[in-house]
Amino acid sequence: MTPTVSHTCARLSQLASPSDNVVMQTTAVTPDLAAHLLPSPNPVQLLDPTGTEVPQEGTRRPYLMPPPERLREVWRAMVIGRRFDIQATALTKQGRLAVYPSSRGQEACQVGATLSVTGNDWVFPTYRESMALVTRGIDPVEVLSLLRGDQHCGYDPKAHKTAPQCTPLSTQLIHAAGAAYGEKRRGTDNVALAFIGDGATSEGDFHEALNFAAVFEAPAIFFVQNNKYAISVPLSKQTKAPALAYKGIGYGVASEQVDGNDPAAVLAVMDVALEHCRAGHGPFLIEAHTYRLDAHTNADDASRYRSSDEVTAWLERDPIARVETWLKAHGALNDDLVSATHAEAETLASDLRDRMNVDPQADPMSLFDNVFEQRTPQLEDARRMVAAELAADAEMEDQS
Amino acid sequence: MSVTMSKALNQALRDSIRADDDVLVFGEDVGTLGGVFRITDGLTQEFGEQRCFDTPLAEAGIVGFALGMCLTGYKPVVEMQFDAFAYPAFEQITSHVAKMRNRTGGKVNLPMVIRIPYAGGIGGVEHHCDSSEGYYAHTAGLKVVTPSNSADAYSLLREAIADPDPVIFMEPKALYWSKQEVELPCKQEPFGKAAIRRPGKDATLVTYGPSVPTALKAAEAATEEGWDVEVVDLRTISPFDDETVVESVRRTGRCVVVSEAQGFAGVSGEVAARVTERCFHSLSAPVLRVSGLETPYPAPMLERTYLPGVDRILDAIARLQWDDTPDLTFAPSHGGAA
Numbered sequence: 001m002t003p004t005v006s007h008t009c010a011r012l013s014q015l016a017s018p019s020d021n022v023v024m025q026t027t028a029v030t031p032d033l034a035a036h037l038l039p040s041p042n043p044v045q046l047l048d049p050t051g052t053e054v055p056q057e058g059t060r061r062p063y064l065m066p067p068p069e070r071l072r073e074v075w076r077a078m079v080i081g082r083r084f085d086i087q088a089t090a091l092t093k094q095g096r097l098a099v100y101p102s103s104r105g106q107e108a109c110q111v112g113a114t115l116s117v118t119g120n121d122w123v124f125p126t127y128r129e130s131m132a133l134v135t136r137g138i139d140p141v142e143v144l145s146l147l148r149g150d151q152h153c154g155y156d157p158k159a160h161k162t163a164p165q166c167t168p169l170s171t172q173l174i175h176a177a178g179a180a181y182g183e184k185r186r187g188t189d190n191v192a193l194a195f196i197g198d199g200a201t202s203e204g205d206f207h208e209a210l211n212f213a214a215v216f217e218a219p220a221i222f223f224v225q226n227n228k229y230a231i232s233v234p235l236s237k238q239t240k241a242p243a244l245a246y247k248g249i250g251y252g253v254a255s256e257q258v259d260g261n262d263p264a265a266v267l268a269v270m271d272v273a274l275e276h277c278r279a280g281h282g283p284f285l286i287e288a289h290t291y292r293l294d295a296h297t298n299a300d301d302a303s304r305y306r307s308s309d310e311v312t313a314w315l316e317r318d319p320i321a322r323v324e325t326w327l328k329a330h331g332a333l334n335d336d337l338v339s340a341t342h343a344e345a346e347t348l349a350s351d352l353r354d355r356m357n358v359d360p361q362a363d364p365m366s367l368f369d370n371v372f373e374q375r376t377p378q379l380e381d382a383r384r385m386v387a388a389e390l391a392a393d394a395e396m397e398d399q400s
Numbered sequence: 401m402s403v404t405m406s407k408a409l410n411q412a413l414r415d416s417i418r419a420d421d422d423v424l425v426f427g428e429d430v431g432t433l434g435g436v437f438r439i440t441d442g443l444t445q446e447f448g449e450q451r452c453f454d455t456p457l458a459e460a461g462i463v464g465f466a467l468g469m470c471l472t473g474y475k476p477v478v479e480m481q482f483d484a485f486a487y488p489a490f491e492q493i494t495s496h497v498a499k500m501r502n503r504t505g506g507k508v509n510l511p512m513v514i515r516i517p518y519a520g521g522i523g524g525v526e527h528h529c530d531s532s533e534g535y536y537a538h539t540a541g542l543k544v545v546t547p548s549n550s551a552d553a554y555s556l557l558r559e560a561i562a563d564p565d566p567v568i569f570m571e572p573k574a575l576y577w578s579k580q581e582v583e584l585p586c587k588q589e590p591f592g593k594a595a596i597r598r599p600g601k602d603a604t605l606v607t608y609g610p611s612v613p614t615a616l617k618a619a620e621a622a623t624e625e626g627w628d629v630e631v632v633d634l635r636t637i638s639p640f641d642d643e644t645v646v647e648s649v650r651r652t653g654r655c656v657v658v659s660e661a662q663g664f665a666g667v668s669g670e671v672a673a674r675v676t677e678r679c680f681h682s683l684s685a686p687v688l689r690v691s692g693l694e695t696p697y698p699a700p701m702l703e704r705t706y707l708p709g710v711d712r713i714l715d716a717i718a719r720l721q722w723d724d725t726p727d728l729t730f731a732p733s734h735g736g737a738a
Contacts, residue, residue, distance in 0.1 A: 122471070152503035163471070164503055168495050174461055175496070178468020185450075186472060204488075208461035215456055216465075370506040371541055373564045376592065376639035 036060070039245035039257040043289050046264040049317045051325025060256070063268035068332035071323055074115055074263045075333070076341050078107040078320045081131040083345035084140055087352050088130060088147075092298040096356045097147045101128045105261075105293035108319035109225045111135045112266030113288075116274060117193050122183070123162045124176040124194035126169075128225075132195065136162060140352050150360035169200035173209030173222060180218035180283070189278040191219040199230020201247060202238050210251040210285065219277035221270070222253075222285045225260060227292040232305040248285035260288030261319045264326070291317070364390060403584060406576040408550040409439045409515075411584050412557035413477065417443065417451050420475060423561060425452040427462055427479030427515075436481055437517055437576055459489035466512050467496055475511045477561055483518040483530040490535070497566045498541035513560045513567045518546075519610040519660045520707055521574030523700040529573070530697055531661035533609070536568040537637045537670070543591060544637040546570040548612035550580040552595075552635060555588035563591070572610035594641035596648065600630035603654035603717055606645055606671050608634035611658045611708060618658075618713035627717055637667055642674060649675050650682040654720040656690060658708050663691035685721035 040059040048054050056063060066074075085104045091097045103110050110131040117123065125132055133143045138155045145154025146165055153164035163179075166172035176194035183190040200206060201224060213220045224244050228235055241247055248255030254276055258269040266288060273284035291314040295302035302311075327333035368375055368383040375383065403411075416423045425440055431454035434441030443452035455462050459480055466476035480486035486493075493514065501509045520529035537544045545560055545567055547553040553571070560567035589595060597612060598619050607615040612633045619629035632648050634641065649655045655675050659668040672687040690708040698706045719727050 151505060152499075153505070153507075156507045157504050158471075158507055164500075164508075168491060171460075171464060171491060171496060174464025174492070175468035175471070177461075178465035179471045180468070181465070182469040182472025182474055185474075192468070205460055205464065205491075208456075208458040208464070211456050211458065212461045212465050370502045370504075372501070372543070373509065377642060378638075378640060 034249060037249045037252065037254050039243060039248070039255045039287070043257045043259045043287075044265045044269055045259040045262050046268055047262050047322050047326055049261075049322055051322045051329065053326070061272055063265065063272065066264055066267045066271075068327060068330055070267065071264060072327055072332050072337075074108075074111055074267065075320065075323045075327060076344075077111040077115060077135045078263065078323075079341050080345045080348055081107050081111050081135055082320065083342075083349050084134050084352065085131050087349040088144060089294065089298060091144070091353070091356055094357075097144060098149045099297045099299055100130075100147055101297045102292065102294035103128050103131045103225075105314060105319075106225055106227060106290045107131065108263040108266050108323075109223070109260045109288045109290055112263045113193060113195070113221075113223050113270055113286075116267060116270035117191065119161065120188070120190045121161065122176065122179045122190065122192040123160075124172040124179075124192060125162065125165050126172070126195055126197065126200075127165050127167050128197065129165060129195050133162060133165070136160065138162065140348065141355050144352075144356065145360075148356070148360060150362045170196050170203035170206040170209065172196075173220075174205055174212060176220045176222070177209045177213035177216070177218050177283070180213060180220035180277075181216045184217070184219055184280075189219070191221060191274060191277045193221045193223060195223050195225065197230065198224060198226040198228065198235050198244060199233065199238055201244050202230075206247075207251070210248065210253050210283065213283035214251045214253050217280065217282040219280070220283040221273045221277060222283065224285070224287045225290055226287050227290050229292065229296070229302075229305065231296040231300060232302075234305075243287055245285060245287035253283050253285050254281070255285040255287070257287040257289065260290030261314075261317045261322070263319050263323045401581070401583065402579045403550045403582050404577050404579050405547065405550045405553045405571070406437060406439055408554040408582070408584060409557055409571065410441055410443075412554045412561070413440060413443060414446070415585060416477070416558060416561040417447050420561075422473055422475045423451075423477060424469070424474055425477045425479070426455050426466075428455060428457050428481050430454060430479050435479060437573070439515070439517075439571070439576075440479065459486055460492050463489040463492040463497060463514060466514075467492065467500070467510060470510045470512055471508065475561065477513040477515065480514060480516045482524075482528050483516055483532045484527040486514070486516050486532065489514075493536070493542070493566075493568070494539050498539045500541075501565065502541055509564050510566045511561075511564050513557070513563075513569050515557075515569045515571060517573045517576075518570045519572050519574065520697060520703055521610060521660075523703065524573070525700065526697075529703075531659070531692060533568075533570050533637055534661055534666040536570075537667055541566070542638065543567045544570065545591065545635070546572065546609035546637065547635065548572065548575065548597075548609055548633050549578070551582045551586050552588050554582070554584055555586055556591070556635065558585070558587075559591060570609060574610050575613070578613070589635070591636045592639040592641055594635055594644040595633045596630060596644065597633045598629070598631040600628040600652065602628045602652055603656065603720055604630045604632055604645075604648045604652045605656050605658055605713065605717075606632045606634065606648075606675070607658040608637060608667075610660055614708060614710060615658050615713060618710045618717070621710055621714055622717055625714070625718070629717065634671075640670075640674070642678065645671070645675060646678045649679045653682055653684040654717075655679070655683070655687045656713065656716045656720070657687065658690045658713055660692050660707055662694050663689045664694050666691065685719075688716045688719060690716045
């Protein structure tokens with residue numbers, strides 16, 4: 001028996017006009033009904049660059065100033081995170097890392113978003129989220145395994161509920177949507193927090209992820225760090241959207257934009273997003289306006305596409321200084337604690353330096369271990385070949 | 401009882417859903433409609449939308465979503481509607497699904513099945529009939545399975561769903577409606593075991609999936625020429641059963657590889673290379689290939705010329721240097737049909 005044409009032309013038939021018995025459903029969506037999905041017209045900001053509280057006017061939702069203790073914890077993690085980042089960049093210059101994509105300048109996003117979720121929530125990082133992973137409590141050496149090149153992922157993704165750092169852009173957002181939906185099906189209130197950058201919002205998987213998460217009402221937070229450049233290409237060449245946060249409404253995803261260099265605002269917006277997700281209202285899109293102070297990676301030359309004046313202007317919007325000023329003004333931070341925290345950061349950096357100065361051991365025989373649960377006969381053949389090569393090499397060395 | 405391959409696949413899905421609460425079936429049109437080929441027919445009706453559901457029309461989304469669900473312990477069985485429609489998911493499959501166990505040092509495995517109706521012979525219009533198995537077989541970390549009959553369809557799909565690693569399950573569209581006497585449930589040989597579908601002593605046809613019935617017809621026809629031809633059905637392209645193939649070819653001394661996919665840089669070339677590497681001193685003739693042509697998959701009316709048919713297989717068998725007459729059928733530089 002041969003199939004009918006309608007089987008083989010399934011896709012084409014979708015172009016055909018609907019038959020008479022299909023009721024064309026149109027949901028009248030008035031601007032008011034969709035308005036709750038829209039981001040605020042301007043990025044939410046609770047602290048201005050001088051560390052002064054900003055009166056909240058015109059935001060779509062109410063955003064509350066986090067308590068001083070929480071801001072102090074974020075400040076501490078930012079100080080440590082920045083020191084880690086600087087150390088990692090230094091390790092590239094010493095040849096200890098193959099490459100390092102810095103997130104210096106983006107500390108409020110890396111730390112603020114990460115500290116907002118719990119250990120039961122999932123995190124889906126990109127290669128730029130090393131600071132976020134250290135903030136999450138993952139051993140910095142394990143975090144840097146990918147970039148050192150001894151393993152693709154040095155930490156246990158299940159133990160940390162943290163996916164491997166993702167290099168193909170925006171592909172991990174769909175995984176986040178799936179994991180979030182899985183958590184929902186399991187009856188937990190856990191969410192999936194997925195990071196991406198501004199350039200990756202042009203990738204198709206970004207759109208598929210938002211759409212899937214929305215359709216399945218999956219508790220996923222898509223956190224876009226708009227650091228203004230995708231390597232060298234400015235945002236103006238990526239999109240005509242008024243802001244990336246406006247990309248949510250087309251998928252029915254509630255969205256917000258935030259000053260990504262304001263740790264207080266990042267926490268406040270994350271809190272709203274988390275409440276939205278945990279209450280079963282589906283996914284949430286956040287665009288954090290921030291800036292990558294360093295080049296894309298150590299292999300990049302940022303002076304080819306941006307001016308030093310621009311970088312200087314962003315240095316004045318420093319997330320750490322901003323919250324430090326506020327904390328001191330509110331008696332929540334003193335010089336002793338500042339010194340102690342910087343000392344703590346130095347200890348982490350020197351410990352990292354020491355541990356990264358040890359040559360990592362990568363066992364050639366491990367190549368065959370995790371292709372499948374059980375090695376195929378073909379893998380066994382290749383394994384025997386490599387074992388024989390290694391044995392021959394060892395014999396040569398013994399003789400010499 | 402007489403069972404079509406589509407019914408066997410449907411039964412395998414049903415039985416897997418019953419056997420394991422974490423098995424979920426999803427994809428485009430697989431719910432209410434039961435899939436464009438009806439392989440998921442009745443699943444939503446019997447098990448509810450919690451177990452078999454429609455997704456948005458986006459293949460990268462379907463595969464990536466399945467990956468995410470694996471992280472929370474589910475075992476997704478997703479359907480790509482047609483071979484060529486799976487290409488949007490290619491990055492998800494090759495960069496993520498295939499590599500997850502490896503890149504996480506074995507910490508994360510993906511017990512996922514991606515079902516892909518593939519190959520031709522059904523008069524499908526453009527983009528409905530690709531032989532895409534080579535892309536997946538070329539990717540380390542994927543198992544690539546393709547049944548040629550109802551019993552294997554059931555057994556291999558059950559095994560794929562139970563497998564702790566991702567399986568690309570390639571279903572020959574042209575065989576969906578082929579029938580076989582079989583009692584379900586049934587358990588056949590596991591992954592990595594080829595099957596001798598027809599014993600013979602003069603030459604071996606190595607083939608898989610949609611080409612198995614064609615090869616069997618050719619072997620039958622070859623008896624009229626006095627050739628007793630063995631037919632080996634690979635069943636799983638990856639892992640590959642070197643043992644059965646090599647044993648057969650060493651015994652017969654002649655080998656033709658038959659596949660619908662184009663010969664250049666494909667599965668058939670891999671089989672020919674493996675046979676040559678392992679059977680050189682047993683071979684009385686070079687290993688030949690009868691494959692799809694090195695052209696894009698043709699319009700339906702040209703399909704008959706494109707696909708490896710009985711006559712082209714018989715021609716290849718005839719060219720296996722049965723005597724010392726030189727084979728001048730093709731110029732030496734020709735890399736074409738055989």
